[in-house]
Amino acid sequence: MKRIYLDYAATTPIDSKVSKSLCPYMVKMFGNTSSLHSFGQETAAALEKSRSTIANSLNVKPNEMIFTASATESNNFALKGVANAYKDKGNHIIISNIEHDCVKETANFLKKEGLEITEVKVNQEGLINPEDVKAAIKDNTILVSIMHANNEIGTIQPIEEIAAICKNHKVLFHTDAAQSFGKIPINTENIDLLTASSHKMYGPKGSALLMIKQGTRITPLLHGGGHEFNKRSSTVNLAAIVGFARAVELCMAELELGAESKRQVELRNKIISTILKEIPDSTLNGSKDKRLPNNINIRFKNIEGESIIMMLDEEEIACSTGSACSSPKLTPSHVLTALGISAADAHGSLRVSLGRQTTEEEVNTLLETLPKIIKRLREISPLK
Amino acid sequence: MYSEEVMDHFKNPRNCGKMDNADAIGEVGNPTCGDVMRIYLKIENNIIKDIKFETFGCVAAISTSSILTEMVKGMSLEEASKVKKDDIIKGLGNLPTVKIHCSVLATEALGEAVYNYYKEKGIEIPEDLKNKHDHLKKRS
Numbered sequence: 001m002k003r004i005y006l007d008y009a010a011t012t013p014i015d016s017k018v019s020k021s022l023c024p025y026m027v028k029m030f031g032n033t034s035s036l037h038s039f040g041q042e043t044a045a046a047l048e049k050s051r052s053t054i055a056n057s058l059n060v061k062p063n064e065m066i067f068t069a070s071a072t073e074s075n076n077f078a079l080k081g082v083a084n085a086y087k088d089k090g091n092h093i094i095i096s097n098i099e100h101d102c103v104k105e106t107a108n109f110l111k112k113e114g115l116e117i118t119e120v121k122v123n124q125e126g127l128i129n130p131e132d133v134k135a136a137i138k139d140n141t142i143l144v145s146i147m148h149a150n151n152e153i154g155t156i157q158p159i160e161e162i163a164a165i166c167k168n169h170k171v172l173f174h175t176d177a178a179q180s181f182g183k184i185p186i187n188t189e190n191i192d193l194l195t196a197s198s199h200k201m202y203g204p205k206g207s208a209l210l211m212i213k214q215g216t217r218i219t220p221l222l223h224g225g226g227h228e229f230n231k232r233s234s235t236v237n238l239a240a241i242v243g244f245a246r247a248v249e250l251c252m253a254e255l256e257l258g259a260e261s262k263r264q265v266e267l268r269n270k271i272i273s274t275i276l277k278e279i280p281d282s283t284l285n286g287s288k289d290k291r292l293p294n295n296i297n298i299r300f301k302n303i304e305g306e307s308i309i310m311m312l313d314e315e316e317i318a319c320s321t322g323s324a325c326s327s328p329k330l331t332p333s334h335v336l337t338a339l340g341i342s343a344a345d346a347h348g349s350l351r352v353s354l355g356r357q358t359t360e361e362e363v364n365t366l367l368e369t370l371p372k373i374i375k376r377l378r379e380i381s382p383l384k
Numbered sequence: 385m386y387s388e389e390v391m392d393h394f395k396n397p398r399n400c401g402k403m404d405n406a407d408a409i410g411e412v413g414n415p416t417c418g419d420v421m422r423i424y425l426k427i428e429n430n431i432i433k434d435i436k437f438e439t440f441g442c443v444a445a446i447s448t449s450s451i452l453t454e455m456v457k458g459m460s461l462e463e464a465s466k467v468k469k470d471d472i473i474k475g476l477g478n479l480p481t482v483k484i485h486c487s488v489l490a491t492e493a494l495g496e497a498v499y500n501y502y503k504e505k506g507i508e509i510p511e512d513l514k515n516k517h518d519h520l521k522k523r524s
Binding site: 302303304306307310314323330332342343344347379380381382383 | 386391394395397400401411415416417418419420421422438439440441442443445446482
């Protein structure tokens with residue numbers, strides 16, 4: 001039997017068109033983009049073409065985005081870079097309480113450095129109320145960073161409204177769009193900084209971006225040869241960047257057509273409604289409607305997530321969990337507890353994330369297998 | 385991440401389920417922390433004649449409970465109380481460092497069952513068993 005991959009939110013396979021596009025830049029066209037000779041000229045041209053493609057999809061100018069090595073780097077750069085560059089203006093940053101660890105931990109780091117951090121809380125569905133962001137803005141606020149779509153529960157935040165509020169208050173707005181870019185439309189009009197990642201959208205790992213709108217000051221994390229408009233020195237990872245640009249092109253064409261998104265929404269809804277109907281004591285985590293087309297996150301009472309994942313893995317089905325036992329920290333996901341879910345219940349959560357290659361047949365196999373696994377684990381559990 | 389032995393016990397847990405007429409029950413852990421283990425004992429002439437477990441927890445929690453029941457079945461209560469976390473880890477081939485506490489939990493659940501048995505029967509409780517029990521109560 002073929003293995004079933006339902007963990008596209010973790011990472012995606014590289015699309016064959018993408019791998020085809022980047023291969024020449026690993027072997028034949030290897031020049032350093034900073035070199036003056038023809039080897040460098042051809043790769044520099046490919047770099048700028050890739051940049052234009054992606055900038056265009058974000059509706060910004062090519063010099064308003066830089067390539068980085070990961071979404072983690074982009075988020076670190078956005079927060080630390082802005083904090084440092086705006087020291088003269090203020091020292092207060094606002095984030096949400098369901099940000100990815102790379103925003104959360106960067107904010108924690110900055111807090112230790114003396115910055116003031118406010119965490120705006122989501123409601124039970126995992127949604128931020130823009131009015132709460134407005135109320136949290138103070139005279140010394142320099143940056144608001146709220147993720148577009150959550151990696152665990154797939155909730156989509158009202159970032160357009162939040163961005164407009166920030167604009168009115170002359171505060172910078174950053175959004176981590178690693179999970180949403182290429183999956184749902186993004187209006188970047190009032191967004192100053194945006195993070196996106198290649199490997200979440202069928203591109204290679206090792207390439208990501210930070211959109212930095214003109215007029216936004218930012219202090220580099222990496223100093224050196226002045227690459228990427230003097231914002232990120234490092235020899236560029238061109239093959240990964242070319243692949244990233246091709247992946248963006250494909251995702252944007254797909255988004256325009258809308259059929260794939262619609263297909264995933266249908267599969268998503270089928271999974272959610274079937275599980276909730278057929279498995280007792282199961283509850284959806286997050287919002288029913290304001291949700292990524294490919295995200296399902298459900299909790300099951302009295303059992304633990306890692307056991308669900310490993311039983312599914314035995315059946316050749318790959319999913320993910322927010323349970324403590326899956327992480328070295330042994331505390332349940334901060335995202336699930338932010339929704340008001342008890343730690344005990346959060347342990348029993350399962351994330352299923354769909355992708356381009358997901359078939360109805362695979363979904364049916366999951367829906368046949370999962371109830372048996374939940375039943376089996378509940379038989380083992382002393383909690384009834 | 386997990387050894388073959390761990391996965392074998394996880395997939396085919398031994399002595400798993402509820403025991404209706406148990407002579408002693410021991411339970412440790414907390415749903416908030418993601419682990420609860422319950423051990424049931426059937427005791428005859430100080431020997432563990434039968435043992436069952438129920439576990440809420442991860443792969444390591446289930447497999448450590450399972451192998452423990454296999455190891456101590458047929459032992460005297462004194463022998464069984466001496467089984468250490470390292471015996472369990474050895475029996476399972478190995479355990480990831482972050483999961484070592486699961487093996488401790490298994491021995492604690494058994495220790496609690498034995499403690500409860502002694503207490504109910506009015507048998508003098510060995511010092512170390514009593515200390516472990518007091519420590520667990522303090523922790524919870």
